[in-house]
Amino acid sequence: MKDKPNVLFIWNKDIRHPDAGGGTIEFFAIMKSLAAKGFDVTQVSGGFSGSKSSEKIEGVSIVRMGKLFTMPFLLWKAQLTHHFLDNFDVIVEGLGYVSLLLPFITRKPVLVVCQHLPKEIFSIEGPHVLGKPLGYVLPPIARFVESAIFPVVYKRVPIFTFSESTKEDLVETGFPRENVLLFRNALAGMTMRNDPLISGNAVPNAAILKRSTPTIVCIGRLRKYKGVQDLIKAMPKIKQEFPRVTLYIVGKGEYEPQLKRLSHSLDLDENIVFSGFVDVSEKFDLISSSNLLVMPSYREGFA
Template sequence: MNVLLLSQFFSTTRGGGEYVFSIIAKKLAEDNKVFVITNKIEGENYIKHKNIQVIFVPPVLQYRGGLPPGFSDNIRYTINAVRQGLKTIKNEKIDIIHSNNFAPALAGSILSSLTSKPHITTVHDIFSLCGKNYWKQWGKQSDISRLNVLVAPLFEKLSIKLRYSCIHTVSEATRDDLIKFGAKKPIHVIHNAVDMTPQNNIPPNPFQFVYIGRLVFYKNLEVVIKAIDIIKNTEPKIKLTIIGSGPHKQTLQKMVQDLKLEKNIQFKGYVDADEKIKTLSESNALVFPSLCEGFGLVILESFDQSRPVLVSDLRPMSDIVSHKQNGLVIDPHDENLWAEHMLHLSKNPSESSEMGRSGNHVLQTKYSQDTLYKKIMEMYQTVVKTRD
């Protein structure tokens, strides 16, 4: 099968949805030919594989801490992806188009209309259902344009009304949100997977916890910072390492300074894959207090290193993490409860180790790349047969 993937970001290191699309491409390339139309990202390394052809179209983008491309960048990608896509579909005899969110979904819809090729779009999350004030809070962050705040919710509504044969989503929670949001076409839930990496045999520091991800308001890191402030009074060795960046970083840094937690909380910014794995291995557990997610890919990355995860008691995180089995599921607004659980794990590291091993087992049995590939191919074959 010849597959055309459309994604503005096509990263092996940054962004959950973009990273998963690169995994899908690599698995597809084992038995199929894959063509990817994407924007070139400054400083990014791209997959090199005999069955993957990465085609760059303007504009060249900078990775801005997880911020989406600007409105004009989206329009330029859509126009250029359609132009290039028409050539690729004709010359490479493409069987199916698979797009990843927003502008690529629009490009895929146009290409499907012009060529009658089946189109699948991937939807990771529906931010408009993350609370009535979501977009207002999003706009309060630094470097967020007013136009982005106005256009993004409209495009989110438009994206599920485009031309596609079915929707691929990554969790049952997002499937339910799509139905609430008015999606009419079939929805295929195919869970994410990650690259398996060798285990680092580094003894974890029982007093160190780690957060990995974008620094945006809905990641809710304030609750963990407040928990650290509580814990330090009885356990001054408590540490939190924050990996990632984003428009909410300055707000979080000011909070840390105001609470005089500079010795307890470290902002590392973006790090390479090796450093990320090393930091995970050195930590007692991953903290992930997010209020809104499509999946939460970093949970699987933590399981990969046999580290448990402390998550918000919200779906889909609470669907992936089983309380006291492979992590802890905690009220996202109760810093006292977060402090209690983190302090307990720091004093009982054997419990963390046991839950981490359980998480690794869950990763290997439920979220493997082979399972991802099998279900993706089943979805493709179903769509192609239906069109035939």
């Protein structure tokens, strides 16, 4: 008999994915911690260009199926044809843009981890990512599934989240309050400071210099729902009051070209620095030396 369970984590991106964000880093930190304690840990995620179909990273077995949006369908197929999920004792699903509706297809114990519900992100990102007509047709359907289907399918499943705001979102959406469990992030900070796998993905950028002029910093993936475009649109008014103000936008993402065009159109080339990825120590130095840290995202799992 096994001393510790064989745990499957399902999350759309793994730690090597080029678009891996804070949620993926946190998820990997949890998996790596369990693997270090002797658990047999596997993650199923979507693949990306040049990715291996499987590999082991710091004790965590990564299995990649298809791409981000095809992974759920391939996992369903693997379960229906080969009973893939039955190989594990416990299944942990990351509830996000796409749910697998696991209680329909397995009797294994299922736990859910939810960073935050997408809600309006569907309509913000849909047209940009999917184009016409899908970008306008699918978001209302996704919102309906999120609000009407998810709470019914997962009504007996424990849901773990990291913030009071997300807990209240889940309860308001229809998930039973007694099933929504709050626990605080406690791993990612240590991991990001010390883990060469994560900090090694960063590219030090010598363009970031400490200045005596007013400085604003914004850190995150450059996606439309992160709201960086709103911060850029506010910069002309800020510039009127503080002509030498500098905004450092730290991070990369698919929305970067649009943000750069917006910055140029507002004549802000001298006031905005797109820093890309920076190493962890440089990021903390930048935050501590800035006058203001701005998080303009439309939705995050904060508070």
